[in-house]
Amino acid sequence: MRYRSCQWVNRGIEFRTDNLRLCCYGYLQGRETEYQTTILENYHGGDIDWNEIFKIKDKLKSEHKKGVYLDACKDCIYLQEKDWDEENYINHFTLNHWTRCNCNCTYCYTKDDKKAFNSFKEYPIYPIMKDMFKKGIIKKPEESCIIFGGGEPVILKDFDKLINLFLDNGCKNIRINSSGIKYSKSIEKGLKLGAISLVISTDSGCRETYEKIKRVKCYKKVWENIRKYAKAQNKDNLLKVKFILYPDVNDNYEEIDKWFSEVIKNGVKAVSLSVEQDWYNTHQPKFTPEIYEQIAYMEKRAKELNLDMEIYCEALAVLRENH
Numbered sequence: 001m002r003y004r005s006c007q008w009v010n011r012g013i014e015f016r017t018d019n020l021r022l023c024c025y026g027y028l029q030g031r032e033t034e035y036q037t038t039i040l041e042n043y044h045g046g047d048i049d050w051n052e053i054f055k056i057k058d059k060l061k062s063e064h065k066k067g068v069y070l071d072a073c074k075d076c077i078y079l080q081e082k083d084w085d086e087e088n089y090i091n092h093f094t095l096n097h098w099t100r101c102n103c104n105c106t107y108c109y110t111k112d113d114k115k116a117f118n119s120f121k122e123y124p125i126y127p128i129m130k131d132m133f134k135k136g137i138i139k140k141p142e143e144s145c146i147i148f149g150g151g152e153p154v155i156l157k158d159f160d161k162l163i164n165l166f167l168d169n170g171c172k173n174i175r176i177n178s179s180g181i182k183y184s185k186s187i188e189k190g191l192k193l194g195a196i197s198l199v200i201s202t203d204s205g206c207r208e209t210y211e212k213i214k215r216v217k218c219y220k221k222v223w224e225n226i227r228k229y230a231k232a233q234n235k236d237n238l239l240k241v242k243f244i245l246y247p248d249v250n251d252n253y254e255e256i257d258k259w260f261s262e263v264i265k266n267g268v269k270a271v272s273l274s275v276e277q278d279w280y281n282t283h284q285p286k287f288t289p290e291i292y293e294q295i296a297y298m299e300k301r302a303k304e305l306n307l308d309m310e311i312y313c314e315a316l317a318v319l320r321e322n323h
Contacts, residue, residue, distance in 0.1 A: 004081040005064040007145065009057065009073070011085075012092030015125060017099060019043050020053075022060075024094045024149065026072035027281070028313055033072040045097075045123025050137055054088040077313055089139035090132065094147045098122030101151035103179040104215035107246060107276045110151075117151075126158035126165065133169055141170040148176045160186040167195055175199070179214075180222040180229075191233040199272055200226055201242035205258025209250055227266040236269035237308045243298070245315070246276040251294055260301055273298055274312035287318045295319060 008014075008023035020043050026034030039056045040048070061084070063069065073079065099110055099117040110117035132138045146166060153159055153176055163186040166174055172195045176187060180200035190196030200222065204210040207219040229239045241263050245251050263271060273295065295315050302309035311319070 001065065001086065002081065002083045003065045004067070004079055005061060005084055006073070006076065006078045006080065007092050008078065009060050009064065011090055012094075012145075013039075013053070013090055014094040015097040015128075016043075017097055017120065017122070020048070022057075023078075024096060024147075025076060025078060025313065027277075028077070028317070029072050029075060030281075030284075033070070036070045036072040045125075045128065048128070050135075057088065077316060087139070090137050091140050091144040093145070094149055095125060095153075096149040097125055098150045098156060100155060101179065102155055102181045102216070103152065103218075106213055106215065106249070107244065107278065109277075122150075122156070124158060125156075126162045129162065129165060133165070138169070141166075142172055144171045144173055146171060146174045148174075148178075152179050152182070154178055154182045154184045154187070159184070163187070163190060163196075167193065171195065173197070177201070179218075180225045181216070181218045183225045183228065188229065188232045191229060191238050194234045194238065197238050197240070198229055199240045199242050200229075201244055201272075202226075202259065202262070203242070203244050203246065203250055205255055205260070205262050209255055213246065213249060223262060223266055226268060230267040230269070238270075239268060240270045240272045240308075240310055241268050242272035242274065244274045244276055245291060245294055247279050247288075247291065251291065253294070253297065256294065256298060256301070260305060263307065264305060268307075270308035270310070271302055272310040272312060273315050275314040275318060277314065280314045280317070284317065285321055287321055292318055292321075 012023055014021040014024045019038050020040040022037040022039055026037040039053060099120050100122070101118070104114060105111070163174070167190060174190060174196045176196060177199045187196055187198055191198065202210060202222060203213050210219040211217060226239070226241060233239050243256070243259055275291065295318055299309060299311070
């Protein structure tokens with residue numbers, strides 16, 4: 001049936017540290033509405049009643065067919081009108097079930113109590129995913145979207161087993177957000193197969209700014225790993241180096257130009273652009289002309305340098321507001 005909905009309501013799920021949600025994009029309409037996307041409270045791993053999950057999804061899909069949406073969904077950029085598959089299955093995942101990281105970014109949501117977040121024990125996701133494949137909950141893996149968010153995925157205990165599970169079952173769209181500090185052979189394997197897209201956020205074009213934002217002394221190491229990943233990928237756009245515009249920290253044209261120079265020097269062919277989330281949440285829906293001009297400048301420079309540029313939803317919202 002044709003109606004306006006999204007992939008996440010239809011076939012997606014987000015694993016969080018203590019609950020399950022439809023997706024991780026509810027905050028785009030405001031922090032007060034993001035909790036509407038919660039579909040299972042107090043979840044800390046283990047068995048899931050998929051019949052109950054699909055009942056919730058069926059109800060939301062019925063509402064979408066009538067043109068009725070949660071406040072968290074109403075203006076979401078991921079809504080699209082199309083003919084939707086009526087079968088119940090899952091093949092879109094966001095994995096945000098852990099918070100440990102080997103970086104210490106000043107803008108991270110864990111920044112207020114890094115020690116506590118780094119000591120938090122995540123629940124094992126590998127047996128959950130293995131069970132979902134076994135039960136047929138996961139279908140059409142060739143159309144899947146698997147996103148690693150959370151902390152640093154490469155330091156997860158079963159990370160390599162999990163990646164191989166996805167690859168062995170035909171998943172072709174595995175998106176990993178990484179600090180780039182620890183090199184991963186399983187990521188390298190996925191890049192060679194063309195099944196993994198990797199995003200490493202450096203947010204800077206020099207060591208001083210990197211250390212100010214990341215608060216670790218790994219600038220050289222990260223760019224060395226970026227160079228190795230760039231060589232491993234079998235398509236030019238599988239590796240993206242990301243720049244998060246952070247007002248009053250890296251939002252100047254000198255830093256931006258230095259970053260583009262590092263991108264080119266290390267053989268990177270694709271980049272990503274976003275806006276620091278706390279700043280975004282504080283200023284939406286009205287944004288400063290300066291941030292718009294910097295986003296427009298970066299978009300223009302990427303085209304001049306023949307770089308593919310992915311613009312994240314926060315930056316897209318800034319552009320949309322200024323058009």
